[in-house]
Amino acid sequence: MSKGTFFTGQPIFNQILNIIPRSMINGISRELKADYYCKTFRTYEHLVTMLYAIYNQCTSLREVTTGLLAWDQRIHHLGIDTHPRRSTISDANKNRTAEVFEKIYFGLLKRYQPLLPDSRRHCRKNNLYIFDSTSIALFQEILKGSGLSKTDGRRKGGIKVHTLLHAKQDIPTMIRFSAGADNDAKYLKEVQLPAGSVIVFDKGYRDYSTYNRFTTEHITWVTRHRDSSVYKIKERRVVNEYQKQQGIRTDWLIELGHDHSKKAVKVTARLIGYTDPVSGKKFLFLTNNHDLAPLTIAYYYKQRWQIETFFKRIKQNYPLQYFLGDNENAIKIQIWCALIADLLLKVIKKGTRSTMAFSNIVGLVRLHLMTYMDLKSFLMAPEKALLRQVRERQRGFFTPSLFPT
Secondary structure (H helix, E strand, O other): OOOOOOOOOOEHHHHHHOOOOHHHHHHHHHHHOOOOOOOOOOHHHHHHHHHHHHHOOOOOHHHHHHHHHHOOOOHHHHOOOOOOOHHHHHHHHHHOOOHHHHHHHHHHHHHHHHHOOOOOOOHHHOOEEEEEEEEEEEOOOOOEEEEEOOOOOOEEEEEEEEEEEEOOOOEEEEEEEEEOOOOOHHHHHHOOOOOOOEEEEOOOOOOHHHHHHHHHOOOEEEEEOOOOOOEEEEEEOOOOHHHHHOOEEEEEEEEEOOOOOOOOOOEEEEEEEEEOOOOOOEEEEEEOOOOOOHHHHHHHHHOOHHHHHHHHHHHHHOOOOOOOOOOHHHHHHHHHHHHHHHHHHHHHHHHHOOOOOHHHHHHHHHHOOOOEOOHHHHHHOHHHHHHHHHHHHHHHOOOOOOOOO
16 A cells, blocks of 8 residues: 555654653653663653553553554554553552652753743733642652542542742743642742742742742742731722723722741731622732722732643543553653643644644544544645545555456
8 A cells, every 4th residue: 555645654643752852861761760670661662652642642551562562563653662561650650759740841941942922912821920829639658638538538648749940931930739738838849930920829839938038039929818917907909980980999008927936937918909890709809019090900910720621631631530540650651741741742733833722722632542543734734634634545555356357
């Protein structure tokens, strides 16, 4: 059968893998000694296997191994010489440090970040970062979870993923893991941003020392006021009629902190009362920026919802409700690989200029992961590309006959 002009010679999966520099993976592997005493299932094979599981939404190691066996004639395109066994993948997930995949993610991010600006040209988003966490329930108490199971009342396991999201590019620039029951506030201390940045975070990340550090480093922070916080009003600013019509109730300069101890940390901040004109809900926003308009502060905090849609996208498109290992390292590896898979598809979507919804791209890649098809043409017009391939196969199809003429 003729391959035709539309036959690329590579499955779609391999075209995705081609944007990962092998030299980068080999360098990270050598740096962390990730392949010491490993003869066959090296870092690259491990990454490819996990990405296959992520894109195919495999829920068990058996699905991964049998899926790769089903494509026996095509896996050599992926750079895999042998089919990994379940025990091989399980051992690698347990013993190869998750830091390898963390470095691969940030290596790819550094390489492709200039290509990823959001097409929505919001100048106020250029330096905006959003910090929040999402909890992922685990099937056993590998990490201590928060709350009790609804089924048997026992404490469940859980992992929290603390994420710093660049709002304009919609990509994580910092990730930290913790047990589900851990306090959130201590992870805000690890955030490092350039001067002039704006960071938005939920009121669960209350840390006055970090608030003051951000102010010293010329970083604007915006959060919500907690009812339990103690403060003194220093100045009541005037709210004009236009601001009142837009929902601004109050604009005060305050001092956060109590006087119970001389060592108590205090913060000079701005407290803005806001009522949403649509829902009628009332909010109290805190910020260290004394110059921005109150409505701008409210706008910045509203952007915090973007990280919730990011968490939703990751959880819906990739199988993070099923883990391919029963230990902390395996769980972290799978989360890092899901982030790598997401970043690769974002780079491809940007490069191909596809107008399809991201979830549709994920679905098409899953269905045609091992199909021989030009990826760019496929994402630009999936039906047209598939019909063209079918016609070329029909033209080149030959049916052998027992009675040749």
